[in-house]
Amino acid sequence: MSRTGGLTGARNRLMGELKALRKEKWIHFSDHEDDNINILRWQFALMVINSDSVFNGGYFKAEMTFSEEYPYQPPKFRFLVPFTHPNIYPDGQLCISILHKPGEDIMSGEMASERWTPLQCAESVLRSVLLLLDDPEINSPANVDASVMYRDRRNEYNEKARATVERSKKDIPPEFEMPRSFETAPPPKHEDDADFWAESDEEFDFGGSDTGDDQDMEEYEDEEGEEELDSDEE
Template sequence: MAPGAGLNGAKTRLMQELGELQKEPWVNIDLANDNLLHWKLGLMVINSDSAFNGGYFKAEMLFENDYPYKPPTFRFMIPIYHPNVYPDGKLCISILHNPGEDIMSGEAASERWSPLQGVESVLRSVLLLLDDPEINSPANVDAGVMYRDDRASYNRKAGEVVQRSKADIPAGFVMPTTLDATPPPKSVDDEAAFWAESDEELDFGGSDTGDEEMGDFDEDGEDEDGASEDEDS
C-alpha cells in the first residue's frame, strides 16, 4: 500500500458515513478540530420504553488510519451506571473488538468488527446495549447485580443519569421526542388534484357489449316478437 493510501481511504469512507449520519435525528456529530478521525457526538435515546429515554449522551469516537479494517473506539464522556460501561466510559461490546473469532471470549467472528460494519452499526449497537445489557460478563458488577435483582432501583439510577445528561444538550438544539417522521401537510391543491384524477379514472358507462345484447329485450323481458322468455321455454 502506498504511503498515505490508507489514511486517504479512511477519510473518504468516514466522509461518506458522516454525510449519512448527519441525516439521522438520534445523533448529533461534530468533528474535533475538523479532524475526520476524531468525532464528538451526542447520542440520543428516543424510546419511551427505555430506562434511559430522553438522554443526550456525550461521547467520542476515534478512528485509526487503516479504518475500516480496524474498529473505532467509543467512549461516553459522562459516567453512566450500566452493567457494560467501564468507569472511564468505554464499553464492553463485541462489535468494537478486532475482527476474527476469539476462542477465549467465545465471541464468533460475526459478532465482532468487520470492514462491512460502520459507525452507524456501532451506534445502533450501543443504543441496543443500553436497553438490553449483557450481565453475564459485566464491566460494572454492581450495576449488573442491581439490574438483575432490583430493576426499580436500577431504573431510578438510569433516570438520574438522563437528567444529568440534559445539561449537555447544545444551546438551541431541539431534542426529538419521536423517531416517526411527520408527514407533510396536505394542501388544498393536492386534494383537488386527487379528486380530478379520480374522476378521470372512474367509468360509469355501460359495458361495451351490453347495449347490443340488451337491445333484443324490452323492460318486460320480451323479445322482438313479443314472446317472453317463459313462453319460449
C-alpha cells in the same frame, strides 16, 4: 496498498460515513462543518428516542476514534460522561463485542461474526451501542455492581438510569431541540376530501353512456345499413 493510500482510503470512507450520519435524528454533531472536524476523532451526542427505554430522552456525549487502518481495525468508543451501566467502564469506555478486533476469540467465547469486520461501519457500532443500553450483557460486565443491580434490583437501576437522563439534559446546547420521535409529521389532511371525489365523478367520464354516445351509435348503424344495400345492388 501503500501507507499513504491506506490513509487516504480510511479518511475518504470516514467522510462518507460522517455525511450520512449527519442526516440521522439520533446523533448530534455540534460542529456541522466537515472541514473543521478531526476525521479520525469524532465528538457527538447519542440521543435515545424510544418511549419504551429507561434511558428515553437521554443526550449522551460520546467520542469515537479511528486508526489509520480503519476499516480493517475497529474504532474505539467511550462516553465522555460515564454513567451506571453493566457494560460501561468507570472511564466511559464501552465493553461490546462489535468493537473487538476481528477473528474468533476462544477465551471469551466470542464468534468472529459477533466481533468487528471490515463490513461494519461507524453507524452499525452506534446502533449497537443504543441497543446495548437497554439490553446489557450482564454475564461479562464491565461494571459488576451495575450488573448485579440490573439483575436483582431493577427498580433501583431504573431510578439511576432516569437520574442519568435528567443529568444529561444539561449538556443539550441551548439552540438545539431534542427530537421526540423518529417519525416525521404526516401531511395535512384535506377537509374537503369527500367534495373532491364528488366533483371528480362529475368531471371525469370513465366509460358511462350519455346522449352523445347514443347518437354516435345510431349514425354508425345507419352507415352499416347503407353499405349492405349497396352490396345487394351489385
